[in-house]
Amino acid sequence: MINRKHLFAVSLILMIFQPVMAKTESYYTGAKSGSLFQFHNRMTVNFHHYFYWCAQFSRSNREHPCLPLLSQDQKGALDTLMSWYQSNGANDKLHHMLFSDSKLTWLNASLLSSSKTEAILAPGIRTAFVRSLDIYKQTLWPKHELENMKWLKALQHKLEKYESGMVDNLASLLPSHTMGQQSVIVDIVYRAGNKGAYTSSRTSHVVINTAASDYQDWAAFEMLFHEYGHARGMAKHDQLRLALSKHLQHMNKGQHSTFWHAILFYTVGELTQHIAKLEGQDYRPYAFKNELFSRKWRHYKNIVRLAWGPYVDGRSSMNQAIQLTSALLKAI
Numbered sequence: 001m002i003n004r005k006h007l008f009a010v011s012l013i014l015m016i017f018q019p020v021m022a023k024t025e026s027y028y029t030g031a032k033s034g035s036l037f038q039f040h041n042r043m044t045v046n047f048h049h050y051f052y053w054c055a056q057f058s059r060s061n062r063e064h065p066c067l068p069l070l071s072q073d074q075k076g077a078l079d080t081l082m083s084w085y086q087s088n089g090a091n092d093k094l095h096h097m098l099f100s101d102s103k104l105t106w107l108n109a110s111l112l113s114s115s116k117t118e119a120i121l122a123p124g125i126r127t128a129f130v131r132s133l134d135i136y137k138q139t140l141w142p143k144h145e146l147e148n149m150k151w152l153k154a155l156q157h158k159l160e161k162y163e164s165g166m167v168d169n170l171a172s173l174l175p176s177h178t179m180g181q182q183s184v185i186v187d188i189v190y191r192a193g194n195k196g197a198y199t200s201s202r203t204s205h206v207v208i209n210t211a212a213s214d215y216q217d218w219a220a221f222e223m224l225f226h227e228y229g230h231a232r233g234m235a236k237h238d239q240l241r242l243a244l245s246k247h248l249q250h251m252n253k254g255q256h257s258t259f260w261h262a263i264l265f266y267t268v269g270e271l272t273q274h275i276a277k278l279e280g281q282d283y284r285p286y287a288f289k290n291e292l293f294s295r296k297w298r299h300y301k302n303i304v305r306l307a308w309g310p311y312v313d314g315r316s317s318m319n320q321a322i323q324l325t326s327a328l329l330k331a332i
C-alpha cells in the first residue's frame, strides 16, 4: 500500500540555482544538493538537436531557414551539413536518436557524452559542422540559451517543493531497485527533433525540449518525471514490467507490450495533477491533453482509470491492479 503521508511532501531543501560558465560552448547548471537531477544547457548539444529538428522539418519544406545566413559562403556549410543530417537519419520518419542504427545516432551519443566526433564525421562534414555551429552561436544560441534557462527556472521552482515527494511516490508506485537512488543527467534543448524528449535508461541521460507548447509549466514537470520513470523505474527488469508480462503472457505475444508505458503516463500524470491542484491550478495530464489514449491505445484509457486509478490513490495493491488489468484486457 502507499504511504499517503509521503504523498506530495514538500521538500524544505532549497534548490540553489547556480549557473556556472564552463567553456565557451558548454554551459552547466548545477542542481541543488540532494536533487536527483543534474541539468545541462550546452550549446553544441542544443545546436545538434535544433539542426536535427530543422533537417526533419525541411523534408517537406526545403526552404525552411534553419539558421539566418550571414554570408553566401556560410550557406555552403549549412547545405553540406543539412544533406548529411538528412541522409544519415533525419529523412527517416521512424528515426530515433537512441535506437536507430545511423551515423546520426552515433554522433548524438558522442555529443551527449562530450567525446570526440572525428571517428563519425569525415573531415569535410566536420568542418561544415564547426562552421554551422559558429553561425548558431552568433545568431540563435543566445535566444535559445535564455529560453532554456527561463524554462528551467520555472521547473526548478516546482522541484524545490515537490521533487522529493514525487520521487518517494514514484518509488512506491513503480518499484524498482534503482528508483530514487542514482542521479539523472538532463540535457535541456530548445528543440529535440521529432520527439519532445527521450531517455537512455542505460546511462540515465534525459534530453528534453523547452520550446514545444506541450512541454511548458506543469507539463514540463510531468514530462521530466515521465522521462525519469524511463530512466529509473520502467527499465526492462523492473518489478511492474515483470509482473505485467507474467499476467499478460497468455495473450498474443507482444499485443499489450506497451501497456506499462500507458501506466507510466497515467501514474505520473495523476500525481502531477494532484500537485498542481495543491497549487490551485487545474492541470490536464499530458496523455489526456494530447489524446495519446486513441488509436492503438484507445482501449487503455478506461483500463488505466479503472485498474490503476485506485492503485495510485492508495485504495488497491499492485497485484489487484494487475489482476483487474488482465481481466479487462481479455474482455476487449
Ligand SMILES: [Zn+2]
Pocket: 226, 230, 261
Ligand atoms: Zn515515455
